[in-house]
Amino acid sequence: MAAALATLPPIVPAPAQSTNEQQSLARLTLNHILSPELWDLPEWNGPHVEDPHNVAEKIESIDTSVALLKRYRNSLRPVHRLSPDIMALVFIEMTTDYDSPLHGSFGSCSWSYIAHVCYRWRAIALACSTLWTQLSTRYSDAALTCLERSVDAPLSFVIDSRASVDNAKDLVDRVLPHMHRMRQLYIPWTLLHDDAGNVSQLVSGLIDASAPLLEVFHLYQVRNDGKCFALPPIFGGQTPRLTHLKLVYSFPQMESVSLSNLKELYIKGRKRDLITMELARLLDMLASCPVLEVFVTLKARFVINEPLEEEGETPRQIRLDNLRRIDIARCSAGVVTDLLSRLIIPNCQLRMSVWLERGSDFRFVFGVPLELSDEHPLRDIRKLHVNYRSSIGALTLEGNTGAHPFHLSATIPNGSDIGDMPTVSGQLLLWVAKTLDLGLLEEFVIAESQYYHPHIGFSREVWLQVLSRMPLLRTLHIRLQSITDSGFCRAILSALNTSDEITGKLMCPLLEQIILVDDKTWSSLQWWKFAQARKAQGHGLKRLSLCLPHYENVEDMADTDLTELREVVEIVDLDPQEPQSPVFASTVNW
Numbered sequence: 001m002a003a004a005l006a007t008l009p010p011i012v013p014a015p016a017q018s019t020n021e022q023q024s025l026a027r028l029t030l031n032h033i034l035s036p037e038l039w040d041l042p043e044w045n046g047p048h049v050e051d052p053h054n055v056a057e058k059i060e061s062i063d064t065s066v067a068l069l070k071r072y073r074n075s076l077r078p079v080h081r082l083s084p085d086i087m088a089l090v091f092i093e094m095t096t097d098y099d100s101p102l103h104g105s106f107g108s109c110s111w112s113y114i115a116h117v118c119y120r121w122r123a124i125a126l127a128c129s130t131l132w133t134q135l136s137t138r139y140s141d142a143a144l145t146c147l148e149r150s151v152d153a154p155l156s157f158v159i160d161s162r163a164s165v166d167n168a169k170d171l172v173d174r175v176l177p178h179m180h181r182m183r184q185l186y187i188p189w190t191l192l193h194d195d196a197g198n199v200s201q202l203v204s205g206l207i208d209a210s211a212p213l214l215e216v217f218h219l220y221q222v223r224n225d226g227k228c229f230a231l232p233p234i235f236g237g238q239t240p241r242l243t244h245l246k247l248v249y250s251f252p253q254m255e256s257v258s259l260s261n262l263k264e265l266y267i268k269g270r271k272r273d274l275i276t277m278e279l280a281r282l283l284d285m286l287a288s289c290p291v292l293e294v295f296v297t298l299k300a301r302f303v304i305n306e307p308l309e310e311e312g313e314t315p316r317q318i319r320l321d322n323l324r325r326i327d328i329a330r331c332s333a334g335v336v337t338d339l340l341s342r343l344i345i346p347n348c349q350l351r352m353s354v355w356l357e358r359g360s361d362f363r364f365v366f367g368v369p370l371e372l373s374d375e376h377p378l379r380d381i382r383k384l385h386v387n388y389r390s391s392i393g394a395l396t397l398e399g400n401t402g403a404h405p406f407h408l409s410a411t412i413p414n415g416s417d418i419g420d421m422p423t424v425s426g427q428l429l430l431w432v433a434k435t436l437d438l439g440l441l442e443e444f445v446i447a448e449s450q451y452y453h454p455h456i457g458f459s460r461e462v463w464l465q466v467l468s469r470m471p472l473l474r475t476l477h478i479r480l481q482s483i484t485d486s487g488f489c490r491a492i493l494s495a496l497n498t499s500d501e502i503t504g505k506l507m508c509p510l511l512e513q514i515i516l517v518d519d520k521t522w523s524s525l526q527w528w529k530f531a532q533a534r535k536a537q538g539h540g541l542k543r544l545s546l547c548l549p550h551y552e553n554v555e556d557m558a559d560t561d562l563t564e565l566r567e568v569v570e571i572v573d574l575d576p577q578e579p580q581s582p583v584f585a586s587t588v589n590w
Contacts, residue, residue: 074119080120087121088128088130088131091124091125091128092130092131095134097111098110101158102158102186106136106138107134107138107146109132109134109145111131126149129150129152129153132147132148132149132150133150135147135171136160137160137168138162138163140167140171143171144174147174147175154183155182155184156184156186157175157185157186158186159191159202161190163188163202165201165202172202172203173205176206180211180212180213183213183214184216184217185214186216187203187206187218187219187220188220189220189221189248189249190226191203192207192250193226193229193249193250195226197227207234207235208236210235210236210238212238212241213241214239214241214242215243216242216246217242217245217257218244219246219248227249228269228273228274230250230252230253231250231252231256233255233256234256234257237255237256238258240258241261242257242258242261243262243263244262245266246265248268249273249275250267250275251275251300252285259285260288262289262292263292264293264294265289267296267297268298269300270299274300275299276301276302276303277300277301277302278303278304279335280304280306282302282339286318286343287318289320291322292320293324294323295327296325296326296327296328296588298327298330298588299329299330301330302331302332302336302339315341315342317342318342318344320345321346322347323345324347324348325348325349325351326350326351328352328353328367330353331355332355333357333365333367334359336354337365337368340368340369340376341371345375345377346377348404349377349406350378350404351407352407353408354366354367354411355410355411356411356412364424364428364431366435368408369435372436372437377406378401378437379437380401381406381436381437381438382401382442382443383399383443383582384436384445385444386429387448390422390425390448390453390455392411393412393420394410394411394412394421395409395411395421395425395428396410397432398581398582399582400582402440405584407584422453423456425456425457429446430462433466433469434469438469438470439469439471441472442472443473443476444470444476444477446477446478447477447478447479447480455488458491460494460498463494467507468500468507471510475512475513476508476511477514477517477576478519479515479516479517479518480517488519489519493522496508496530499537506534506539509539510539511534513543514544514545515545516544516546517576524546524548524560524561524562524564525561528568531544531569535568540569540570541568541569541570542570542571543569543573544565545572545576546574548574551574
């Protein structure tokens with residue numbers, strides 16, 4: 001290469017002076033090498049001939065020279081003004097498109113095309129150890145290359161669900177000496193607990209090794225069958241930097257891992273084999289996670305086998321100021337109520353799915369303590385949507401507090417003596433109103449989803465008790481997909497036009513907007529009388545949105561009685577808007 005370059009005139013950047021411009025351009029040309037008319041080649045395009053003058057070797061030298069000149073040309077491009085450190089950061093950012101550990105391309109180095117662009121990019125990519133930290137048993141050759149080029153950078157290692165001792169043991173053995181720099185480790189749960197409860201030989205060395213830098217440990221799901229198990233001590237129980245623990249078909253114990261820096265904890269059981277944890281042990285675990293931010297359980301139940309406190313002892317309280325999200329699914333409402341009564345979580349969004357229970361005092365238990373502490377996450381509710389799903393025996397409560405969304409789903413369990421949802425719906429709503437903090441409520445939605453049997457218990461007296469707890473209510477949605485009124489509409493509006501026996505004031509004096517969908521029992525005349533009565537008391541409506549069957553086939557609304565209705569209501573329309581559901585963080589990808 002050096003000899004080839006020596007045959008070329010020196011290449012220097014053109015000076016700014018115009019007098020030397022032509023001379024500089026001449027130096028940068030390769031006419032004396034690349035002009036075909038100057039060639040003296042034997043048998044041009046002819047048959048094979050002897051090469052006594054080593055022309056082929058000289059041409060190869062010219063190829064090298066041209067390659068070097070192209071490299072020089074690339075160095076003059078604007079992108080090469082970026083320093084190697086900046087370019088390395090750009091490359092690392094590009095790899096984030098391929099850094100989902102459970103994606104099929106993880107560990108395949110799909111981004112390595114950046115090393116094929118030019119010599120400089122290749123040199124930077126090969127020298128950047130952080131680029132070569134994604135390892136997977138699915139791509140053993142690529143993993144070995146990455147292991148070498150990663151030098152001392154923290155690693156992410158995924159053991160593929162199809163990995164076995166035969167096809168992955170060599171790679172795992174090569175990774176084992178590097179466990180001291182392992183940052184993320186993903187293992188299928190079948191390798192940590194087979195049908196006999198044994199740990200596979202493939203991963204036994206990994207989970208016994210020291211992992212001082214481990215931040216993420218994930219046992220992921222492979223199939224739907226299997227037994228749930230308690231996580232044994234892993235990595236010697238010492239994981240001082242562990243921040244994310246996600247377990248499928250398993251649950252942690254106090255001695256399993258270090259919890260002091262844990263930020264996210266996910267536990268998932270099976271539909272036919274629920275994870276069972278004692279509530280006292282769970283409280284101990286949460287107390288050991290002072291910086292916990294996310295706590296999610298699915299198909300897990302908490303049990304109380306012995307009293308949590310001695311008789312007369314003050315209930316234990318655990319403060320988790322950093323906790324911003326709790327998801328608890330398919331668990332006993334009574335135990336969840338007990339759990340939440342012991343947690344002080346002022347900055348947390350709440351999502352729960354529980355089995356509805358009825359206490360000895362006939363009150364309903366749906367996962368929320370009857371007495372809310374000042375820092376309970378369901379204080380200061382501004383929006384509340386109550387949706388009956390009687391076809392499956394469920395009630396959904398969702399909405400927003402002043403700071404966070406919440407979603408509670410209570411389902412009547414099979415074999416329960418509670419009864420069906422239409423039978424208990426009225427009293428259940430009353431207990432909801434008594435339990436939740438509705439003093440600042442501004443929007444209330446009552447709905448039923450496609451059920452064709454009447455509900456019981458929605459009398460005017462019940463609605464008077466419910467609405468009396470909503471003094472600041474401004475918007476009311478009544479949304480029915482039923483052939484009966486069931487007390488959702490007539491009883492509500494009757495209560496809204498009833499004066500308080502003591503103060504003489506109407507319920508919800510700030511009510512401005514009512515949205516009614518699919519009611520089949522009230523006519524526009526009755527709405528006029530209702531609105532006129534509210535207006536006469538100084539509490540006139542500003543907006544009334546109706547979706548009524550008797551307006552469905554009307555071609556000209558001017559022929560209807562809406563004109564008279566608009567005399568007592570500022571705005572009357574026939575296009576009710578859907579209430580906005582609360583927005584939660586992204587769902588968990590197990």
